[in-house]
Amino acid sequence: MERMNKPSKLGRRLLLFPAPFHGHLYPMLHLATLLHSKGFSITIIQTPYNPINPTHFPHFIFRSFYNSLLESYSKSPPPDSFAVLSVMNNSCSEPFRDCLSQILHEAEAAAAADKDPIAALIADPMWKFAGSVATSFSLPRLVLRTGSMSTLLLYCSLPSIREKGYLPPQDNRLDELLPDLPPFKVRDLPLEFTHDLLEALVQETKTSQGIICNTFEELEDSSIARVHQFLPIPIFPIGPMYKHSPTSAVSIWEQDQTSIAWLNTQAPKSVLYVSFGSVAAMSKAEFLDLAWGLLESMVPFLWVVRPGLIQGSEANDSMPEGYLEMVGERGYIVKWAPQIEVLSHPAVGGFWTHNGWNSTLESICEGVPMLCQPIFADQDMNARLVSDGWRIGLKMEKALKREDIAREIRKLMLEEEGAQTRSRITTLKEKATLCLQEGGSSNKAIKSLTSYLLSF
Template sequence: MFELAHVLHSQGFSISIIHTQFNAPNPANHADFSFHPIPDGLSEAEASMADLMPLFTSLNGKCAAPFRDRLSQMLVDAAASDQEEPIACLISDAFWYFSQDVADGLGLPRFVLRTGNVSSFVVLAALPLLRQKGYFPIQESQLESPVPEFPPLKVKDIPKVRTSDPELLFTFVTRMRAATKASRGLIFNTFQELEEPAIEKLRREFGIPVFPVGPFHKSVPPSSTSLLPPDGTCISWLNTQPPKSVLYVSFGSLAAISESDFSEIAWGLADSNRPFLWVIRPGLVRGSKGVHPLPEGLGGTVAGRAHIVDWAPQLDVLAHPATGGFWTHNGWNSTLESICEGVPMICLPCFADQMVNARYVSDVWKVGIQLENGIGRGEVATAVRRLMAEEGGEEMRTRIEYLKEKAILCLKQGGSSYKSLQSLTSHMLSF
């Protein structure tokens, strides 16, 4: 959201951020924007990330009134001021469906940003339809079956959201879909050449303009949005490694793995005999609050060809000449950043849109390997060697270099994202 704000600021818009106290941003990191906090009314229990559906539902309910009050006051202040321009529009995340009713009530056009990609959003928005067709509850025996409505997905690729109340999930998606279709347009951090079939499908199904204006991070200066302080020693270590030799391993900020999977990954990396940079953040291993130690006896085995940090400056790591592969959970930011730097992937999706992203990486764009048969150390070592040192990995590298070039060209004058951004800004100013 902040990257999009910077993109629009570069087009001449002034930016006002309305935000909750929950997960509040630091205004000092964004000096060009004005910030307007609102109370969210969440108790400590309600603010838990353990079950996302009650959290999202609570935020949609409790934020509506304070959000309306704040936005209404901003409109009044803008109208009364000789210095302030009128507010052109509201941009909010697809998940905050309450904001559509607020915008309609105030006569303000709303645009929707979805921070995932188009391909996964199309599937997410179809969850109620897939339920009607009998895919839910998902059966263990059907996991490998194809989903004909969304080739090449398998049943196990259908987005999963952690919740104790599945009914809440389908209600949430139904409301999100309706509010999005009522908006003036959908904005995505992607580019036309990467997801053209899904973009066209979404335009047909939703009947509103779709604006792929990414990759955002290639259009804006680096910003201070890191969730943890990055450890810069990994760059110094990468400087000592040969080109394309290092596997970068990071599972993002939310994914968690079991103790046994952690051990198998560690020994598989060791057995691959390839150098690796591994982000072991606090909480990566379920039940562990601090940084989990490597399995006993592993340190000596990987001495000299492994570097462990609790957080890394990911964009710098992926752009480094020594980085030759990325083992990722396939969150969309990580997937897109890897594509933009021409780094092929090993895929270990965990939840939500990550399964769809991983399937596209492995089966559509064919720029990565998906670990589909568990995380045994043998499978891990084989996948690492295949990606980093064998012919199949070189073919993936060639294909992802092609996508990298497309990602560069789309932002240049006349490119698809360049033209989409011009169309978006014109549309925003037309109301």
């Protein structure tokens, strides 16, 4: 299908195609909100898995395509995210093509009436067929990088890492620094069964017309420059993206606002916020060690215990007998919290996190030092950046017992090492604030992105 001729007016429509995971949906919705504020019309293409409720976003158009297996996963969760990824990339290409064809056909008629011609597709590079489908329609495509640029640099370097003999990792080399990739160590390398997916992600990014990334230059300037050497296409570091839109605008799960009322009763910088995101899960034994470690630390805590946090059981049924009575007023437990409001609350002095990129970036931008407990995917790499690169958090070793956990909590919240991480992250917070102001790096990148999208 040929691209339609563009009317003379500036109005443009953008098609956004997020991967259906909460950590990928959030930044795509923030991007949609930002670009809508710049005058673009927005159409979001989604699947039956983790669908966004269109009534929450009346200013966007939503289009869906059907996939029976993803539909079944939406009712009965799959064993892991990679099962969903496999289905996504093995069976969604043709439904996506049909959906896109229909949207473009309708757009041709709209263009004839001088209504919002389609400028480009912005897709998550986890969709490894989006590039070839867009090319077949002569539709410009950009990708949204929802993780850090430092981890993307590592993914770009995987062939070189393999040639240098670091793969597969050897036990006696796990603590070696990866050459030219500090602060990453051999033990931080992604699991080998994910490498095909990651190399496809790099290829999908490389063949795009640009990378929109949820970071800012002052945080990752070196990694951004080095990624550009691998992928010589325009890069737009416009983060932190959540700062561009109201928090409530992209809330997908119901948030327990009573957590804020409880925080209002706590002393400044005294509370440890504990949350491991929307996907990560742990064993029952790990959960119990975590619970007892929080209790024995004697530090006030706000703990998100969502359904699915414990592998194979409901979290609310897994608390030790009498635990809530022992915790008393010193702790508060919710199923889901308004995370930005929590992190920005004056009572919060630390964040025990799985180090998903969204949580890591939010913690940086709100100036809250981290206790890092990565669980899967890019979280080990993010935790290494936090602990050894920027030195704004403490990395927990795996399989710590309750007394070790209590000690690490006190170290972050009460001791000198924690105070130093708080000082360093306060400096980064100031840089994150400045980058969004007029003349700041992200402010300039947003203007460049807007102009670039209008050029198509």
